[in-house]
Amino acid sequence: MVKAVVLGAAGGIGQPLALLLKCNLHITELGLYDIVNTPGVAADLSHISTPAKVEGYLPPDDGLKKTLTGADVVVIPAGVPRKPGMTRDDLFKINAGIVKDLATGIATTAPKAMVLVISNPVNSTVPIVAEVFKKHGVYDPKRIFGVTTLDVVRASTFVADVLGDVRMSKQIVVPVVGGHSGVTIVPLLSQSSHPLPPNLSTSDYQKLVQRVQFGGDEVVKAKDGAGSATLSMAYAGAEFADKVVRAVKGEKGINVPSYVPLAADPAGAAQLTKDLGKELEFFSNTVELGTEGVVRIHPLGPVTDKERELLQTALPELEKNIQTGVNYVAEAYKKAEEDGPARL
Ligand SMILES: NC(=O)c1ccc[n+]([C@@H]2O[C@H](COP(=O)([O-])OP(=O)(O)OC[C@H]3O[C@@H](n4cnc5c(N)ncnc54)[C@H](O)[C@@H]3O)[C@@H](O)[C@H]2O)c1
Numbered sequence: 001m002v003k004a005v006v007l008g009a010a011g012g013i014g015q016p017l018a019l020l021l022k023c024n025l026h027i028t029e030l031g032l033y034d035i036v037n038t039p040g041v042a043a044d045l046s047h048i049s050t051p052a053k054v055e056g057y058l059p060p061d062d063g064l065k066k067t068l069t070g071a072d073v074v075v076i077p078a079g080v081p082r083k084p085g086m087t088r089d090d091l092f093k094i095n096a097g098i099v100k101d102l103a104t105g106i107a108t109t110a111p112k113a114m115v116l117v118i119s120n121p122v123n124s125t126v127p128i129v130a131e132v133f134k135k136h137g138v139y140d141p142k143r144i145f146g147v148t149t150l151d152v153v154r155a156s157t158f159v160a161d162v163l164g165d166v167r168m169s170k171q172i173v174v175p176v177v178g179g180h181s182g183v184t185i186v187p188l189l190s191q192s193s194h195p196l197p198p199n200l201s202t203s204d205y206q207k208l209v210q211r212v213q214f215g216g217d218e219v220v221k222a223k224d225g226a227g228s229a230t231l232s233m234a235y236a237g238a239e240f241a242d243k244v245v246r247a248v249k250g251e252k253g254i255n256v257p258s259y260v261p262l263a264a265d266p267a268g269a270a271q272l273t274k275d276l277g278k279e280l281e282f283f284s285n286t287v288e289l290g291t292e293g294v295v296r297i298h299p300l301g302p303v304t305d306k307e308r309e310l311l312q313t314a315l316p317e318l319e320k321n322i323q324t325g326v327n328y329v330a331e332a333y334k335k336a337e338e339d340g341p342a343r344l
């Protein structure tokens with residue numbers, strides 16, 4: 001029995017993600033929560049002839065608590081998306097509060113659930129979830145994940161383009177490490193399961209790196225004010241959730257890329273810190289999953305000089321983004337204490 005929950009389930013990502021989770025045969029219960037439209041989305045999905053029992057709730061009558069009760073896996077795509085000209089960090093002001101409130105709901109109702117954060121800016125929203133859990137005394141770094149799968153999906157697709165065979169894209173695995181925004185997205189193309197053509201020019205290599213780092217912008221520009229990636233994100237989110245669900249059910253040896261607290265695996269973190277030459281609290285890398293969440297953070301592996309340069313650019317930015325999330329929660333709690341205890 002596995003209960004999966006989507007918070008933000010009526011949105012551009014939430015609806016197709018809920019559809020894909022309803023089609024996942026490992027999931028027996030699907031809880032949908034949003035501030036609008038979830039009863040309709042749930043009624044619609046409930047007619048699909050797959051096992052998951054679907055329920056949709058809105059905020060009144062403790063809807064968040066009802067949705068989260070008994071949850072094993074919680075996916076969060078709630079929050080505003082970008083418009084052209086915006087960075088993911090521009091979303092922080094609105095999305096930080098949304099993620100903090102939802103994290104509070106999870107910490108109080110389903111503190112043992114695996115939490116999969118999609119809401120941007122992921123580099124800062126994942127630290128927000130971690131800090132809220134710490135405040136509630138239920139922090140387990142093995143169970144909090146930033147969903148960076150879309151970067152990896154894009155890297156597979158774009159490398160297949162360069163190799164001239166799109167049929168191969170599903171087999172191509174390219175580690176994409178760091179974080180999930182612009183220069184913090186670092187594709188390790190030298191570790192691609194399918195090597196790049198040896199005669200690839202420097203400028204074509206740079207274009208490929210740029211495309212993986214700024215793939216999100218391509219979609220934002222094409223949607224022209226109507227939001228950012230939703231369908232590809234739903235695909236990536238469902239792939240990631242499927243792996244987490246299978247790990248929770250006891251399948252061994254599942255490896256996924258994810259932006260995780262490095263405290264999840266102190267030994268892995270020590271090696272990664274050595275590889276990076278810098279200590280960070282969160283980093284996206286390949287991690288191995290078990291029934292209790294992360295069991296191992298993999299090392300970075302061999303990187304080229306060019307990739308090391310990309311990492312040198314990424315790390316200070318990532319550190320800043322992490323601190324933004326941590327500070328936000330500290331300030332919110334300080335303000336709540338000043339205003340009175342009932343505020344959080
Ligand atoms: N991690 C990634 O790779 C990735 C990829 C694409 C988009 N995103 C991010 O995902 C988020 C959602 O994108 P979208 O296109 O689905 O946006 P959207 O506006 O279509 O949907 C967001 C949904 O969140 C809901 N919502 C708002 N406040 C809420 C709250 N307090 N509780 C519950 N639900 C709430 C809204 O009602 C809406 O239905 C954005 O922040 C976007 O930047 C991340």
Ligand SMILES: O=C(O)C[C@H](O)C(=O)O
Binds near residue numbers: 215220
């Ligand atoms: O680009 C965005 O704002 C959405 C998402 O993070 C993406 O990578 O597509």
